Amino acid sequence: MNVYYLDIRKFSNDLRLWYQEVSNDRLEKVNKYRFEVDKKRALLSEMLVRYGALNESTLSNSEITFQYGFYGKPSITEWEKYFNLSHSGDYIVVLIAETEVGIDLEKVESLDLELMGKNVLSKKEKAALDSANTYNDKLCLFFKFWTLKESYLKYHGSTIAFDLPKLEFGLKEGIIEFSLEPTLNFQVTPFAENYFCGICSKKKRKDVAFIEMSESELVRGLETSIYEKS
Numbered sequence: 001m002n003v004y005y006l007d008i009r010k011f012s013n014d015l016r017l018w019y020q021e022v023s024n025d026r027l028e029k030v031n032k033y034r035f036e037v038d039k040k041r042a043l044l045s046e047m048l049v050r051y052g053a054l055n056e057s058t059l060s061n062s063e064i065t066f067q068y069g070f071y072g073k074p075s076i077t078e079w080e081k082y083f084n085l086s087h088s089g090d091y092i093v094v095l096i097a098e099t100e101v102g103i104d105l106e107k108v109e110s111l112d113l114e115l116m117g118k119n120v121l122s123k124k125e126k127a128a129l130d131s132a133n134t135y136n137d138k139l140c141l142f143f144k145f146w147t148l149k150e151s152y153l154k155y156h157g158s159t160i161a162f163d164l165p166k167l168e169f170g171l172k173e174g175i176i177e178f179s180l181e182p183t184l185n186f187q188v189t190p191f192a193e194n195y196f197c198g199i200c201s202k203k204k205r206k207d208v209a210f211i212e213m214s215e216s217e218l219v220r221g222l223e224t225s226i227y228e229k230s
Contacts, residue, residue: 103197
């Protein structure tokens with residue numbers, strides 16, 4: 001599995017440079033946003049998906065079209081691989097794999113753990129949080145639980161409200177337990193500075209590669225794909 005990612009701070013704020021690289025549906029979505037940073041994030045998200053798909057297939061950019069599941073989870077039409085994307089703070093991540101996957105990225109920020117714990121954690125998870133030594137330890141553990149739960153929901157393509165405390169995870173000595181669907185595999189890892197990334201997949205894969213994309217690499221990859229690959 002490969003995780004392609006980028007830091008939006010390293011990309012130009014001239015959004016017109018990228019309009020030709022994305023679908024009309026994405027442009028319509030972009031134009032609905034009020035703030036420039038949200039427009040930028042929306043454009044770069046699709047560009048990163050397209051780059052990853054082009055890098056792992058014989059498709060050309062013009063051949064990439066998107067379809068959407070019951071809950072709105074996107075996939076690429078007539079492509080044998082799967083992808084999922086997430087963004088938080090300054091980063092966008094796109095996971096590509098041979099089986100269904102879900103990925104969630106969260107920036108670790110100070111919050112009311114008591115209040116959020118009631119909305120997100122099970123009693124067992126809350127007890128684990130309470131046993132952590134420092135506030136920072138508690139905060140990191142909370143975000144680990146949160147990214148795992150969100151990666152599970154995104155694996156299933158669910159965007160509807162869900163009772164998150166019912167999705168109970170166990171974290172002990174690097175082992176992730178999830179009794180609701182024990183055949184699924186989960187990973188949670190630190191990402192950049194003050195981020196956690198959670199991954200849900202069908203197959204256990206330890207060799208997840210994180211690949212950072214620069215603006216020149218991304219744009220060059222999309223531009224060269226205008227020509228049909230042989």
